[in-house]
Amino acid sequence: MNDDYLWDRSGSPDPWVTQLEETLRPLEAGPGRLPSLEARPGTVPWRAWLAVAATVLVAAALSWPRPDTRAAAWRVASVEGRAYLEGRVVDGERRMATGQALRTAASGRAHLRWQGGGSITVEPDSTVRVLRGDGHGRLALDRGRIRALIWAPPARFAVDTPSARAVDLGCAYTLSVEPDGTAVVEVQTGWVAFQARGREAFIPAGMVCRTRRGTGPGLPHGAEVTAAFRESLTAYEREPGGTTLAALLATARADDVITLWHLLARTGGEQRRAVSERIAALHPLPTGVTVMLLAEGSAAAREALWDSLGYGDFRWWREWQQEWPLGTR
Amino acid sequence: MYALPVFAAAALPAAADDQPLAHAAGRGDEAAFTALYHRYRRLVHGILLSRVPPREVEDLVQEVFLLAWRHLPRLRSHDSFPHWLASITRNRANDYHRQARAHVPLDEGQLRQSAPPPEALAVLDTIRALPEAYRETLVLRLVEGLTGPEIAAQTGLTPESVRVNLHRGMKLLRERLEGGPAR
Numbered sequence: 001m002n003d004d005y006l007w008d009r010s011g012s013p014d015p016w017v018t019q020l021e022e023t024l025r026p027l028e029a030g031p032g033r034l035p036s037l038e039a040r041p042g043t044v045p046w047r048a049w050l051a052v053a054a055t056v057l058v059a060a061a062l063s064w065p066r067p068d069t070r071a072a073a074w075r076v077a078s079v080e081g082r083a084y085l086e087g088r089v090v091d092g093e094r095r096m097a098t099g100q101a102l103r104t105a106a107s108g109r110a111h112l113r114w115q116g117g118g119s120i121t122v123e124p125d126s127t128v129r130v131l132r133g134d135g136h137g138r139l140a141l142d143r144g145r146i147r148a149l150i151w152a153p154p155a156r157f158a159v160d161t162p163s164a165r166a167v168d169l170g171c172a173y174t175l176s177v178e179p180d181g182t183a184v185v186e187v188q189t190g191w192v193a194f195q196a197r198g199r200e201a202f203i204p205a206g207m208v209c210r211t212r213r214g215t216g217p218g219l220p221h222g223a224e225v226t227a228a229f230r231e232s233l234t235a236y237e238r239e240p241g242g243t244t245l246a247a248l249l250a251t252a253r254a255d256d257v258i259t260l261w262h263l264l265a266r267t268g269g270e271q272r273r274a275v276s277e278r279i280a281a282l283h284p285l286p287t288g289v290t291v292m293l294l295a296e297g298s299a300a301a302r303e304a305l306w307d308s309l310g311y312g313d314f315r316w317w318r319e320w321q322q323e324w325p326l327g328t329r
Numbered sequence: 330m331y332a333l334p335v336f337a338a339a340a341l342p343a344a345a346d347d348q349p350l351a352h353a354a355g356r357g358d359e360a361a362f363t364a365l366y367h368r369y370r371r372l373v374h375g376i377l378l379s380r381v382p383p384r385e386v387e388d389l390v391q392e393v394f395l396l397a398w399r400h401l402p403r404l405r406s407h408d409s410f411p412h413w414l415a416s417i418t419r420n421r422a423n424d425y426h427r428q429a430r431a432h433v434p435l436d437e438g439q440l441r442q443s444a445p446p447p448e449a450l451a452v453l454d455t456i457r458a459l460p461e462a463y464r465e466t467l468v469l470r471l472v473e474g475l476t477g478p479e480i481a482a483q484t485g486l487t488p489e490s491v492r493v494n495l496h497r498g499m500k501l502l503r504e505r506l507e508g509g510p511a512r
Contacts, residue, residue: 003492003495006470006477006495006499007477007478007495008478009476016503017471017499020471020502021471023448023449024449024452024453025449025472026445026446026449027445027450027472028371028472028474029370029371029375029390030387032366032374034362034363034366034394037359037362037395037398149395206424
């Protein structure tokens with residue numbers, strides 16, 4: 001084999017390598033096109049704005065006049081099965097005006113686009129309403145479930161649920177409203193972090209977090225925890241105390257240390273000591289971190305412990321932390 | 330917001346100007362970010378192709394760049410943009426596999442491009458079954474057409490490591506495709 005050709009295509013082409021390149025060519029990246037990006041106000045140089053404006057004028061001059069549903073802030077891009085917009089069947093691309101409600105049937109699914117930079121999938125048997133559609137997109141999830149992929153800058157997109165006035169989350173997540181009004185967030189991408197009144201919640205991909213009315217983010221936990229842990233977690237979040245905490249700690253496994261980590265900042269005294277001891281029993285403490293330091297509430301120890309969990313550097317998470325707006329409807 | 334025209338990418342500009350481009354993009358310069366997109370889309374595409382089902386790659390490429398656009402303002406070291414982008418890409422591939430909910434399978438009518446030839450998929454499957462150290466490097470070289478020096482520059486691996494990965498990976502690939510030790 002000609003290693004030079006393999007390295008930088010110098011020298012004589014290696015027939016076997018060129019044959020592989022030819023075979024694999026259909027899989028290569030195509031020309032590609034970046035989707036629309038929302039400009040960040042006040043940060044784009046005026047020359048860039050002129051370039052954008054020029055592009056827009058040229059595009060407008062070259063295009064035939066046609067109904068432009070893309071101009072609507074919200075639109076239904078496509079539907080699988082049945083969906084209803086203000087009670088009428090949606091049979092194609094449709095604009096959604098502020099105040100309008102979309103409901104998916106039991107076997108239906110709708111794909112929405114927000115002009116400001118987001119893609120929402122409304123799952124079966126769900127109802128959403130458009131609350132706002134300008135530079136700040138806002139939906140109400142009255143029932144059911146949505147999946148969202150948001151690429152707008154932080155704090156531009158929010159979803160109202162019965163248990164939280166506004167939830168502005170990271171880039172890809174699923175949001176469900178349970179019958180009792182509790183909202184459940186499940187994150188698909190890895191950088192969702194919140195804080196409210198000193199309470200932090202770092203939610204990596206694959207993790208779930210509940211929100212309860214007026215209390216902000218609950219305790220993040222894995223999507224596939226044991227039934228016993230889930231039950232004790234629910235009990236603790238409803239009534240935080242020594243007894244419910246003891247049950248939570250008793251049912252925790254090694255994978256649940258991330259949940260216990262969050263408890264370090266939400267407990268004190270003997271409860272925090274109990275949490276620290278349980279963490280040490282489930283997960284090897286990094287060098288320099290002791291049960292005593294964790295129990296004393298050492299921020300440095302807590303941060304070093306986070307770094308040892310394998311979800312990325314603590315400072316990395318703090319970089320993307322967002323305010324969790326509290327409030328009730 | 331409006332889609333910017335595709336820039337012709339006749340030759341990859343020197344990566345020395347990554348830092349000012351990333352800095353400008355972080356301040357909202359869409360033209361700068363588009364330039365970075367065209368410079369590094371093969372890197373992202375190749376990393377994903379070595380890790381996730383081929384039919385998912387195009388969508389995930391879009392997601393990765395949109396994630397980068399969203400989070401770039403907070404990147405502190407703009408001269409490490411390609412390494413940061415590669416990390417985001419690998420994380421996104423890991424997130425894909427960690428998702429609790431299965432993806433809705435696409436049917437033929439939903440595919441946005443025709444399916445690749447079976448022989449291409451067969452070779453890709455063989456590459457993806459190789460040890461992890463070789464997969465990404467081989468895909469970037471054989472599928473995306475990046476040279477060894479480009480792979481090193483964009484992934485952060487040393488040129489020596491890339492060279493070893495290419496050599497050993499190709500040897501192993503050949504053994505598996507031909508059913509015997511490579512000559």
